[in-house]
Amino acid sequence: MKNFQKKQFFLWNLLICFGMILSSLSFVNAAEQEMHNAHGKRDPFVPLVTTTMKSSSSGLLGIENIDELSIEGVVYDPGHGSVVIVNGAILKEGEELGSVKVLKISPEGARFLVNGAEGFKPIYQEESANKKNVNR
Numbered sequence: 001m002k003n004f005q006k007k008q009f010f011l012w013n014l015l016i017c018f019g020m021i022l023s024s025l026s027f028v029n030a031a032e033q034e035m036h037n038a039h040g041k042r043d044p045f046v047p048l049v050t051t052t053m054k055s056s057s058s059g060l061l062g063i064e065n066i067d068e069l070s071i072e073g074v075v076y077d078p079g080h081g082s083v084v085i086v087n088g089a090i091l092k093e094g095e096e097l098g099s100v101k102v103l104k105i106s107p108e109g110a111r112f113l114v115n116g117a118e119g120f121k122p123i124y125q126e127e128s129a130n131k132k133n134v135n136r
Contacts, residue, residue: 059086059087059088059089060086060087060089060097060098060099060100061098062098063087063098063099063100063114063115064099064114064115065114065115065117066112066114066117066119066121068114069086069087069100069112069114069121070086070087071084071085071086071109071110071121071122071123072085072086072087072088073085073123074105074106074107074109074110074123076105076106076107081093082105083105084102084105084110086100086102086110086112086121092105093105099114099115100112100113100114101113101114103118108122108123108124109121109122109123
């Protein structure tokens with residue numbers, strides 16, 4: 001009889017523990033389903049830059065010449081590999097997306113190969129255009 005009571009006590013404790021685990025799991029699922037309402041502002045929980053941007057090549061689709069490229073940033077690190085952000089895509093030296101291939105990255109910009117035509121695209125293209133207009 002004593003052995004039966006021990007088994008019954010163990011089973012009740014096991015049932016209570018599983019009940020607590022299951023109730024906490026349903027609480028976690030409810031919390032995951034709750035969405036953050038940003039009220040028109042940037043969501044602070046979404047990173048600004050991710051490595052998944054690399055797969056976002058839609059900005060490079062249909063590029064016909066180097067003038068259609070827009071460099072948004074350069075991370076120049078010759079020791080560990082430089083990257084360039086062009087038309088919303090992150091590319092390393094030697095990497096190719098669509099008809100655009102990055103040949104060389106420098107602190108001033110990047111050298112690209114677009115549809116067989118090679119050219120250098122500087123980072124500060126708007127500033128140089130404004131200087132030309134002021135000097136005229």
